[in-house]
Amino acid sequence: MKKLINDPADVVPEALRGMAAAHPELRVDHENRVVFRGDAPVRGKVGLVSGGGSGHEPMHAGFVGTGMLDAACAGEVFTSPVPDQVAAATQGVDGGAGVLHIVKNYTGDVMNFEMAAELAAAESDTEVVAVVVDDDVAVQNSLYTAGRRGVGVTVLLEKLAGAAAEEGRPLAEVAEIARRVNATGRSMGMALTSCTVPAAGRPTFDLPDDEMEIGIGIHGEPGRRRVPLAPAREVAEMLVEPVLSDLDMTGGDGVIAFVNGMGGTPLLELYLMYAEVVAVLEKAGVGVARNLVGSYMTSLDMAGCSVTLLRADDELLRLWDAPVRTPALRWGA
């Protein structure tokens, strides 16, 4: 295992120390491993809390700031945070207007956030609403399974709901925007290589030099199928088509298109992929209203990418364009 780390057990707290040093505008609670906006809680504003396992940087801590999250809880690598962390974050961002939990749909994340909400309800009268993100079309959605995973839409949702909260909208409206975003966005990912979890010390899966995994998650979970390596052009089709066939993206105001790198893929390739994604969308008659290209929701050092499409409307585009000022996403502010 080749990583710029010290003891694998210390990766998360040590990286948080670096985040705190790099971003004095944020406040890091090292004991609870929560990254807060420097000015949290913001009076009268709905507080947005997200979090999850570490290893997906910049998500979530890199999205803490004006116009996006109020706090992010950092779990161990690929392990959801524990209820105490989420409870501390919830309390720390409660500005009197209630708190939105943004939870990616994984068994562990859902249960830990649920337990945190139970704790919060028992110990204070903060109103907490949870929105669960489940946008991964690689996974079958069914009441009898764990359901679809939460992946790329999470980034877009944190931006859009964050903008709504920043406007001073009430909790119910912010939650409803978040649910709408989740309902109209879908993602699909692929990997060229496995990632290596520091504590495990070796790649999660072996992938021959001439194969790739289609339909992977962001935790090094193997995908739905393994196929021969293919040119970017075909990879774009393999990712975009399942998304388009899951949800009608034509008409209206086009889509927000998000090409995301998994951590080990250079930006050169992501831009190239984006050109291919746009070509597939054009053929399908889907216009792109806004885009995001970069490594925003990673899986440690995995090489690969995911494509997220979100059907846009006037309001979502306005929220997208609203100022945001976080370590990883920043415009208009």
Place this chain on the structure above:
Amino acid sequence: MKKLINDPADVVPEALRGMAAAHPELRVDHENRVVFRGDAPVRGKVGLVSGGGSGHEPMHAGFVGTGMLDAACAGEVFTSPVPDQVAAATQGVDGGAGVLHIVKNYTGDVMNFEMAAELAAAESDTEVVAVVVDDDVAVQNSLYTAGRRGVGVTVLLEKLAGAAAEEGRPLAEVAEIARRVNATGRSMGMALTSCTVPAAGRPTFDLPDDEMEIGIGIHGEPGRRRVPLAPAREVAEMLVEPVLSDLDMTGGDGVIAFVNGMGGTPLLELYLMYAEVVAVLEKAGVGVARNLVGSYMTSLDMAGCSVTLLRADDELLRLWDAPVRTPALRWGA
């Protein structure tokens, strides 16, 4: 070789197509492979042109925009652009106040920019001044060698000189700021893995699982020495100490500290490294005034990082804080 590409020969033009699609605020000259500010040339403003081989994204095209570069020339992967490209860029950004060429000190880059300046001089009366960046302490500086390489300081220099140009300062002053930045900044890099040049199809060098290269460049050039893998704490010392012993960074207004990822290293590790770099600097009595942590000057898919320190003063800090609005660096605008 596992990459999200089509034909290796088409990587650069195809990625530029993606950049153009992702950034409608820029103008891409696909024939010359030059990325321009959308509003170039800006009347009365010194034009900043940089460029180099591709494979270092976001550098340089990701730094085109308000407050930074006016144009970036994209050469083939790891191959400096040709004079025609640089000449086209120079002409396209000439707003009447002259043009600054920011050239990283590599034989090929220097010669191609020189020939472009000769072309420009022959064909127009645009005033062109070139500043050559040579900040890599891994390389001995001598009149009798190719001299130090241009690495991390380039990013800081493009930001700082860009801010000066945006303020409307004349060419001589912008060039003098650029030279000052080059004189007061130094860098050192390391690699955990080699990169793979698409056209070569296999890793440039082999590196055993338990070794790393210290003093690498950004083109997959092997480093000065190969040493056993070490914890991040020791890596930070190996990178910071040669920088500090090359140039006195104590006193004054502290440094701008830049921890840069080489393309295949996740942000989690970069933040962890930044914490270690700050610890080494603290021990050495060097304060950090500003910082930048991320993958800004990459070497394709290489895993590793570099550390750049720049001695700050009032003026440089003011220029650093000035608004910048580019795909990869953006604040205050």
Place this chain on the structure above:
Amino acid sequence: MTVVDAAGLTAWVHEFTRLVHEQRDALTQLDAAIGDADHGANLDRGTAAAVAALEAQAPEEPAAVLKTVATTLIKTVGGASGPLYGTFFLRAAGALDGDDGAAFATAVRAGYEGVVARGKAERGDKTMLDALGPACDALDEALGAGKPLDEALRLAADAAAQGRDATVPMVARKGRASYLGERSAGHQDPGATSATLLVEAAATALAGRG
């Protein structure tokens, strides 16, 4: 005879911790195949913290031992297994009433039912339930048939191991392995494996108590 006291339960937790630490890499490798390669690290971190908490406090009440373990696991493990094992010990603590084998069996079944309630999975979904469920059944059955706790726990551990082995051919319907669909078949469930260690630890730690 006092079969289940604070010392016995503490010994159980110690033994579970020892087994998890010993099997840490194996658990992680099982999780790498159909999950995210952290199950061993998660439980190792959590059980070590539980032992530390018990050492710091040394609760006198048997239920307090289980409650300390529960809250420590919930605070330190995270992921799916943290809330589930946490809930197991929390519900077991709440249901512990008495100090004989039957009381222990009741507590363990309450823990099992807590996991069902929290995780909303069923037996056959390829989860820790597939080891815990058969273990509870075997324990109840053996005690009901008048067997001593020793023997009952041994039978429970065997049942857990069988349940664990039976997860191999299953297609996962809950937890992270479910994302793999058919590809999850052919792999042993990590949670069922660690749950087997939990029952095994009880059989070892409480041996000779009845």
Place this chain on the structure above:
Amino acid sequence: MTVVDAAGLTAWVHEFTRLVHEQRDALTQLDAAIGDADHGANLDRGTAAAVAALEAQAPEEPAAVLKTVATTLIKTVGGASGPLYGTFFLRAAGALDGDDGAAFATAVRAGYEGVVARGKAERGDKTMLDALGPACDALDEALGAGKPLDEALRLAADAAAQGRDATVPMVARKGRASYLGERSAGHQDPGATSATLLVEAAATALAGRG
């Protein structure tokens, strides 16, 4: 007899292009060891473009052939070798005066001196100069001694190859390999290798012309 005409020079460029294409991966691997793994791709791209340009234009003047090659290489190669090989052909074109072997030798030496001027390296720095320089010397010496061009070019090619081999033990002082310091020793210089192909191509393409 007309030794050096447009057809002969075009044949030279074709043969160089063929050799570069054939040796493309080998040149890149040499560059991988002490540089950035692009020398083969760079020259392959440039020489193919030069051949295409010659085919599109088919210049009648010998100097125009060299000039077309020069500008095409400068426009398409980039890196260190683009300006250097470009300058080589540009200066050779400017110095070409006459159509015999001596004129060719003068042009080639002018090209070599152009490379020296552009790259500011010396022989012994482990660059293409270490092949080009000895080749020019051998060519001049052989022609001065009255040998026919054929034989002189063969001697020049041998001298280039010897010069190329002599780069192996050298510590690079110019170009990208110089960053390696002592570690550059033990590797053959890619530019000296491609320059040897250039001289070799002349010996082949101009064979039988005098």
